[in-house]
Amino acid sequence: MNKHPAWPYPRVLAHRGGGVLAPENTLGAIRTGIAHGFRAVEFDAMLPADDTPILMHDPTLARTAGRTGAVTDFKAAELAQFDVGRWHSPAFAGEPVPTLEQTLALCRREGVWANVEIKPAPGREAATGRMVALQVARAFSDQLRPGGDRQESAVPGVPLLSSFSIEALIAARDAVPDLPRGWLVDRVPGDWRPRLDELGCVALHTNQRHLTASLAAAVKDAGIWLFCYTVNEPGRARELLGWGVDAFCTDRIDLIGPDFA
Ligand code: G3P
Ligand code: MG
Numbered sequence: 001m002n003k004h005p006a007w008p009y010p011r012v013l014a015h016r017g018g019g020v021l022a023p024e025n026t027l028g029a030i031r032t033g034i035a036h037g038f039r040a041v042e043f044d045a046m047l048p049a050d051d052t053p054i055l056m057h058d059p060t061l062a063r064t065a066g067r068t069g070a071v072t073d074f075k076a077a078e079l080a081q082f083d084v085g086r087w088h089s090p091a092f093a094g095e096p097v098p099t100l101e102q103t104l105a106l107c108r109r110e111g112v113w114a115n116v117e118i119k120p121a122p123g124r125e126a127a128t129g130r131m132v133a134l135q136v137a138r139a140f141s142d143q144l145r146p147g148g149d150r151q152e153s154a155v156p157g158v159p160l161l162s163s164f165s166i167e168a169l170i171a172a173r174d175a176v177p178d179l180p181r182g183w184l185v186d187r188v189p190g191d192w193r194p195r196l197d198e199l200g201c202v203a204l205h206t207n208q209r210h211l212t213a214s215l216a217a218a219v220k221d222a223g224i225w226l227f228c229y230t231v232n233e234p235g236r237a238r239e240l241l242g243w244g245v246d247a248f249c250t251d252r253i254d255l256i257g258p259d260f261a
Contacts (some may be wrong), residue, residue: 004223005151007246009113009160010040011261015230016057017043019251023064023088025055026095027106037258039112042229042249044119045100045135047128052076053100053135059121063087065097072121100132104139104159113156115227115249117184118163118172129168133161133176148178151202151225162205162227169199182227188215193222203227208240208248216243231256 014036017029021036025043033041046056054076061067065082076099085095100116107114116136120128137144140158147153154160162182163169169181182203183196187210196204203225211228219226228248231237234256240248241261250256 005154007225008154008156009115009247010258011241011247012038012256012258013040013042013115013247013249014038014253015042015249015251017041017055019253021253023085023092023095025057025064025098026084026092027098027103028085028092028095030103030106030110030112033253034110034112036253038253039110039258040114040247041107041112042115042117043103044117045128045132046071046119046121047124047131048072048074048076048079050075051127051131053128053132054079054097055100055103056097057119070121072124100135101139104136107159108139114159115182116159116161118161118165118168120163120165120168125165125167126171129163129165129171130175132168133172133179136161136179137176144176144178146178149173149180149200149202151223154180154202160203162203166195166199169201173200182225184229186210188219192219196224203246205229208236208245211240211243211245213243216240216245220244234260237261 014033016024018032022029022032044057045053064084079097085092118132160180162184164184181201182205183201184205186207205227208228225246231248232252
């Protein structure tokens, strides 16, 4: 296997904050993860009508806020009035849509490392990549280091950005070159190596469903960090770790704990 710096971050992350135990992409979800011992989290950051990134997975509000309209119809301050907890369970009723700034402040206070997924609403790819990167850079300005987007100089506490959107990744890189980035894919494409080089990404984030032992070995042999989503069965988690997968996120924070790896 190629010698390259070891993954410097926690290896098990709570997906969307608190997995299935809490409403996704809320501060309550991250607190739930923390209560289960997690010190690493993945969440989705989107740009609403103004330039203030918030946490949200879907571009529309129906599923989590129970109302019509798109995220881009509202400003962050308006979204903060919406209840995105009630859909999950009565205990979380009243959970608001948090800003990325609030979320990163909570993570810093609690010592939680973040994989910030840049999740652009359609047509907002570059703007979202840029604004998310700038917000992360503001929150971690005291820890940012020149060349921090390279494996050998990545800072363990600084978030890792990732996105399915190449346009968003390029905009994030142009805005804050020193933040580390991962390219998110469902299936690993044949040209993964030159694409990662072009994007200057340190990591490949892929759907665990389609990963094979040989593909994992090829990625690791190339010196790329390998991350999987979303791993909910302990047996599969053990298999992936055995293939050399560096880290994964899980919805089942009740079954797969922070020290599983
Ligand atoms: O970042 C990994 C994973 O969250 C990607 O899928 O749809 O849950 O954001 P999704
Ligand atoms: Mg995500």
